[in-house]
Amino acid sequence: MHFNLSEERQMLKDTIDRFLSDHYGKIKNHHENSKLIEGFNPKIWNESSSIGMISGLISPKYKGLGGTGEDIMIIFELIGKYLCVEPFLSTGVMSSTALSSCNINVEQLMDDIISGKKIISFAHSEVESRYDDSYVNVKATQRDDFWYINGTKSFVLNGDQASVLLVSARINGDTLDENGIGIFKINSKDYEIRPYNTIDGYRASEITFNNVTASLMCKDEIAYNCILETNYAAALAVSSEAIGIMQKCFDLTVDYLKTRTQFGKTIGSFQALQHRMVDLMIEIEQAKSSVMLAAGTYESEKNIKYRNVSAAKNLIGRVGKLVAEECIQLHGGIGMTWEYNLQNYAKRLIMIDHLMGDSDHHIEKFKKFSKY
Amino acid sequence: MDFNFTREENEFREEVINWLKENLPHNISEKVRSYKRLSKEDYEIFMKKLSQKGWLAINWPVEYGGTGWSTIQKHIFEEEIVKANAPRIVPFGLNMLGPVLIEYGSKKQKEFYLPRILSCEDWWAQGYSEPGSGSDLASLKTIAIDKGDHYLVNGQKTWTTLGHFANKIFCLVKTNSKCKPQEGISFLLIDIKSSGVEVKPIITLDGEHEVNEVWFTDVKVPKENLLGEENKGWTYAKYLLTHERTGIAGVPYSKSAIEHLKKISSTIYNNGIPLIKDPIFSSQIAELEIDINAMEIFNLRTVSAASEGKAPAMESSLLKIKGSIIRQKTCDLLRKAIGPMALPYISEQFDEGWNEEPIGPEYVGKIAKQYFINRKISIYGGSNEIQKNIVAKSAFKL
Numbered sequence: 001m002h003f004n005l006s007e008e009r010q011m012l013k014d015t016i017d018r019f020l021s022d023h024y025g026k027i028k029n030h031h032e033n034s035k036l037i038e039g040f041n042p043k044i045w046n047e048s049s050s051i052g053m054i055s056g057l058i059s060p061k062y063k064g065l066g067g068t069g070e071d072i073m074i075i076f077e078l079i080g081k082y083l084c085v086e087p088f089l090s091t092g093v094m095s096s097t098a099l100s101s102c103n104i105n106v107e108q109l110m111d112d113i114i115s116g117k118k119i120i121s122f123a124h125s126e127v128e129s130r131y132d133d134s135y136v137n138v139k140a141t142q143r144d145d146f147w148y149i150n151g152t153k154s155f156v157l158n159g160d161q162a163s164v165l166l167v168s169a170r171i172n173g174d175t176l177d178e179n180g181i182g183i184f185k186i187n188s189k190d191y192e193i194r195p196y197n198t199i200d201g202y203r204a205s206e207i208t209f210n211n212v213t214a215s216l217m218c219k220d221e222i223a224y225n226c227i228l229e230t231n232y233a234a235a236l237a238v239s240s241e242a243i244g245i246m247q248k249c250f251d252l253t254v255d256y257l258k259t260r261t262q263f264g265k266t267i268g269s270f271q272a273l274q275h276r277m278v279d280l281m282i283e284i285e286q287a288k289s290s291v292m293l294a295a296g297t298y299e300s301e302k303n304i305k306y307r308n309v310s311a312a313k314n315l316i317g318r319v320g321k322l323v324a325e326e327c328i329q330l331h332g333g334i335g336m337t338w339e340y341n342l343q344n345y346a347k348r349l350i351m352i353d354h355l356m357g358d359s360d361h362h363i364e365k366f367k368k369f370s371k372y
Numbered sequence: 373m374d375f376n377f378t379r380e381e382n383e384f385r386e387e388v389i390n391w392l393k394e395n396l397p398h399n400i401s402e403k404v405r406s407y408k409r410l411s412k413e414d415y416e417i418f419m420k421k422l423s424q425k426g427w428l429a430i431n432w433p434v435e436y437g438g439t440g441w442s443t444i445q446k447h448i449f450e451e452e453i454v455k456a457n458a459p460r461i462v463p464f465g466l467n468m469l470g471p472v473l474i475e476y477g478s479k480k481q482k483e484f485y486l487p488r489i490l491s492c493e494d495w496w497a498q499g500y501s502e503p504g505s506g507s508d509l510a511s512l513k514t515i516a517i518d519k520g521d522h523y524l525v526n527g528q529k530t531w532t533t534l535g536h537f538a539n540k541i542f543c544l545v546k547t548n549s550k551c552k553p554q555e556g557i558s559f560l561l562i563d564i565k566s567s568g569v570e571v572k573p574i575i576t577l578d579g580e581h582e583v584n585e586v587w588f589t590d591v592k593v594p595k596e597n598l599l600g601e602e603n604k605g606w607t608y609a610k611y612l613l614t615h616e617r618t619g620i621a622g623v624p625y626s627k628s629a630i631e632h633l634k635k636i637s638s639t640i641y642n643n644g645i646p647l648i649k650d651p652i653f654s655s656q657i658a659e660l661e662i663d664i665n666a667m668e669i670f671n672l673r674t675v676s677a678a679s680e681g682k683a684p685a686m687e688s689s690l691l692k693i694k695g696s697i698i699r700q701k702t703c704d705l706l707r708k709a710i711g712p713m714a715l716p717y718i719s720e721q722f723d724e725g726w727n728e729e730p731i732g733p734e735y736v737g738k739i740a741k742q743y744f745i746n747r748k749i750s751i752y753g754g755s756n757e758i759q760k761n762i763v764a765k766s767a768f769k770l
């Protein structure tokens with residue numbers, strides 16, 4: 001056993017760190033991102049492709065340069081550190097995982113993802129689906145060799161910029177059945193779309209399909225597995241992102257405690273606050289360890305992989321809330337302001353618990369995969 | 373001990389409910405319910421109605437226009453106005469300055485200012501905190517120099533809640549820098565419309581404008597606007613901060629929030645089961661409800677003792693700490709209950725007249741926002757850490 005990154009991975013990490021620092025170092029306040037028309041900066045997205053940041057998320061099987069749990073962890077921790085809003089999650093992780101789990105030839109689409117040419121969104125959640133992997137109410141019907149999709153998908157990340165959508169739709173069975181789901185590809189823009197910013201400064205959309213033609217990628221067991229794989233890859237990605245964010249919140253707070261004076265001393269000299277920071281430090285180390293375990297066992301058999309990602313996502317939910325709330329509290333009034341960057345980090349950290357299953361959802365999954 | 377309300381108390385509750393039905397305008401309660409941005413007029417319309425009824429200054433002595441209600445009556449009243457989705461009664465004039473004026477103001481000041489608070493002619497803001505002086509309030513730097521018939525005020529206040537609606541602000545200012553900080557502070561009543569006063573917005577993490585910076589540049593304040601004696605301001609400030617307030621724990625808000633939480637938890641499904649039946653989630657709701665029930669009694673126990681003449685300073689710190697944590701927990705569980713529906717943030721949704729389709733049920737739009745802004749409850753009015761210092765000092769005599 002050892003816990004070091006290989007030389008190659010360390011290099012990838014340093015390159016990405018420099019790249020993001022160049023671009024994001026200039027941004028004083030991350031809420032500026034949400035004002036961009038695309039919801040992210042297309043220039044950063046394109047350049048990230050040329051330094052290998054997208055291909056780092058994709059397996060050599062598809063001409064990528066990475067795609068392991070460790071790669072996802074390294075890249076997303078940095079995404080968290082800089083609160084980078086480009087479509088690494090929607091396209092780089094979710095759609096690439098979905099495509100690679102369909103058991104069909106997807107080389108062209110993978111090429112387009114790696115080159116940064118196409119934004120592809122995975123549209124699975126529905127307004128009432130909560131975190132249920134099998135909840136699919138949007139319907140797919142077949143007439144003369146063509147498939148038609150009807151219904152509404154919700155919270156589709158980067159859906160407004162996507163040129164291709166991967167949509168889960170029900171071919172038969174009831175809303176919560178694991179069987180009877182199909183994954184469909186939609187190339188047209190023949191749907192109604194309602195984009196909005198999320199409270200943490202990302203872009204998502206509600207998308208309504210009215211007899212939209214689609215092509216079937218996979219169905220039934222393969223399709224359900226595709227959804228699970230995608231959601232778990234995303235859960236690992238956002239858990240890793242949370243680690244980068246927590247570290248940043250922690251650092252901002254330590255700096256503040258060292259500079260803010262009240263009662264003639266820095267507030268960091270009050271032991272009550274020192275202890276609070278030490279508690280955070282312990283919890284962040286715990287969360288980090290749990291994410292490392294999940295990343296390092298990501299290539300194991302499914303029960304182990306899912307069990308460890310669920311463990312990490314549960315812990316991230318708990319620790320993330322603690323870190324966000326404590327860091328705001330220890331800043332006092334300043335922590336409540338729009339202009340101070342902490343709020344962007346704290347908001348994202350909290351909202352990560354609303355993506356890909358919250359801490360309660362993953363404790364259930366953990367029990368299931370641990371055969372409790 | 374008797375945990376039942378008396379017949380008179382129940383009748384009083386009925387009276388309050390009926391009065392609210394007839395007097396709280398529907399469009400205003402609708403705005404509060406759906407978390408729309410409230411205008412100054414929205415607050416004033418409701419407060420003026422209360423004033424006409426004689427129910428506005430519930431904590432003032434009867435001779436100044438108070439109600440003479442018992443603590444239980446006040447509790448019932450506060451609970452019902454929250455349940456009815458009334459705008460909150462803006463506390464700065466009524467619950468902060470009012471009691472200080474009554475205790476320490478001159479006859480002339482009382483006669484002038486108290487009726488103007490009751491009639492809503494004056495909207496007061498609280499000018500305590502400064503950029504460099506939050507928890508350590510006594511270190512404040514805004515300075516007032518004696519110029520014979522007036523003071524010349526220079527400096528900056530911050531975090532001034534609803535200062536942009538106010539026409540008056542009560543401020544702590546330095547009148548003597550050559551002594552212990554606490555002994556050189558005075559309490560000034562300042563007209564915000566005076567020349568040299570500038571109010572600038574601070575936007576909070578929920579994207580809203582509720583707090584402000586207030587700048588003072590060579591502002592002339594007539595001597596008659598000094599409250600009490602020069603350099604005695606700290607005594608008045610402390611009186612204001614520790615003045616008995618039945619509302620400090622925010623119990624009515626927590627009670628109304630948990631009702632809402634239980635209601636929506638029976639309509640939101642997790643794996644085909646409503647959340648209120650979900651073993652993990654329903655246990656969290658139940659724990660919170662147990663906390664709130666206990667808090668309600670803790671609160672009533674404390675304020676009843678206060679009305680029998682015991683000093684509630686330490687207990688009110690305990691109530692503020694636990695009350696704020698519980699209120700924040702209600703926001704936390706509401707946020708968790710709605711899952712991914714907490715993500716969309718449509719700012720226009722909170723403007724009057726917005727009539728697009730919401731995403732998900734109408735109530736979800738405000739929940740994440742409320743969670744984030746309510747982090748303030750454990751910061752303002754003396755942070756929970758400062759409250760703990762107060763308790764430790766007075767309880768353990770360290």
Ligand SMILES: Cc1cc2nc3c(=O)[nH]c(=O)nc-3n(C[C@H](O)[C@H](O)[C@H](O)COP(=O)(O)OP(=O)(O)OC[C@H]3O[C@@H](n4cnc5c(N)ncnc54)[C@H](O)[C@@H]3O)c2cc1C
Nearest residue numbers: 329330332333498500501506507531532533752753755757
């Ligand atoms: C939304 C909002 C509305 C407000 N409205 C008003 C208003 O209308 N009028 C007004 O005058 N003020 C108002 N305030 C200001 C509020 O009272 C202050 O924010 C509060 O007193 C804390 O001061 P600070 O923000 O300067 O934090 P600081 O005092 O800098 O504190 C930072 C952190 O250090 C901790 N700390 C400080 N000293 C100690 C110690 N000795 N031991 C342990 N921990 C310590 C604090 O608890 C906090 O966690 C408002 C604040 C907010 C956020």
